[in-house]
Amino acid sequence: MTAPSFTSALTTRACEISFDNVGKTFPDSRGTRTVLEGVSFTVEPGEIISIIGSSGCGKSTLLRAAAGLSTATAGAVRIDGETVYGLDSRVAVGFQEPRLLPWRTVEKNVALGLPRGINKAEGRATVDSLLNLVGLAAYAHHRPREISGGMAQRASLARALARTPGILLLDEPFGALDALTRIKMQDLLLDVHAQDPTTVLLVTHDVEEALYLSDRVVVLGKPEDDAAATIQRIITVPGHRPRDRSDHQLVELRNELLAELGVEAH
Numbered sequence: 001m002t003a004p005s006f007t008s009a010l011t012t013r014a015c016e017i018s019f020d021n022v023g024k025t026f027p028d029s030r031g032t033r034t035v036l037e038g039v040s041f042t043v044e045p046g047e048i049i050s051i052i053g054s055s056g057c058g059k060s061t062l063l064r065a066a067a068g069l070s071t072a073t074a075g076a077v078r079i080d081g082e083t084v085y086g087l088d089s090r091v092a093v094g095f096q097e098p099r100l101l102p103w104r105t106v107e108k109n110v111a112l113g114l115p116r117g118i119n120k121a122e123g124r125a126t127v128d129s130l131l132n133l134v135g136l137a138a139y140a141h142h143r144p145r146e147i148s149g150g151m152a153q154r155a156s157l158a159r160a161l162a163r164t165p166g167i168l169l170l171d172e173p174f175g176a177l178d179a180l181t182r183i184k185m186q187d188l189l190l191d192v193h194a195q196d197p198t199t200v201l202l203v204t205h206d207v208e209e210a211l212y213l214s215d216r217v218v219v220l221g222k223p224e225d226d227a228a229a230t231i232q233r234i235i236t237v238p239g240h241r242p243r244d245r246s247d248h249q250l251v252e253l254r255n256e257l258l259a260e261l262g263v264e265a266h
């Protein structure tokens with residue numbers, strides 16, 4: 001199924017985001033603990049990059065630093081060359097939970113993502129077009145409790161897109177959805193990106209999802225158990241989107257990555 005075309009009143013200008021020797025140290029009961037160290041890579045404008053790695057290795061920590069929700073304790077995150085110091089109007093973030101306001105309708109929740117200062121007519125046109133895009137036009141006046149989890153996640157994606165972000169940061173956005181809904185959401189994200197190719201940085205536990213969606217996959221990991229995590233390798237995914245999920249090259253790469261993450265795949 002192809003999503004209806006998206007005609008926003010606004011246009012996206014995809015940004016570059018770069019990580020320059022990024023590190024993060026947290027205080028803990030024994031003093032401090034360095035979770036991430038020496039992370040350097042650049043996401044080109046319009047590129048989709050996934051970050052994978054075992055649980056607790058620091059994927060969300062890296063994304064939070066990119067979102068300006070926390071600060072890197074070493075190195076810098078830069079958007080189009082400018083260091084990130086806090087929330088940036090060019091960035092939108094989507095999480096595993098839809099985080100919709102329960103007392104607002106779907107339409108009003110999506111409108112929350114609109115950039116400040118946008119005029120009413122433009123805002124309305126953008127929200128209508130996004131609701132169409134994510135297949136929620138008929139549910140515009142419903143409250144979050146009246147729609148399914150998958151629909152709520154689509155509303156959340158629409159809210160992130162309402163900002164026409166130069167960078168879309170997604171932390172396990174489809175992780176809580178059933179397998180079928182997850183596949184539909186992945187294809188929706190690809191449709192949206194094909195129509196308006198913004199820069200996407202996605203954290204996922206799902207190696208298959210990373211390979212299906214991304215231009216490149218960043219593998220985070222720890223060289224030793226008690227060390228900080230850093231980049232193990234960056235893989236350029238073969239082929240072009242939309243990819244064939246059963247492509248033998250992808251299946252082999254998936255098995256190789258799962259083995260690296262400590263899972264034997266058959």
Ligand SMILES: Nc1ncnc2c1ncn2[C@@H]1O[C@H](COP(=O)(O)OP(=O)(O)OP(=O)(O)O)[C@@H](O)[C@H]1O
Binds near residue numbers: 057059
């Ligand atoms: N605010 C914080 N204070 C102290 N430690 C933290 C804080 N946030 C994260 N950590 C620690 O940093 C490490 C990395 O956490 P993070 O959530 O980034 O990992 P992750 O790779 O996203 O994990 P998962 O895949 O399980 O979601 C964890 O050990 C976590 O306990």
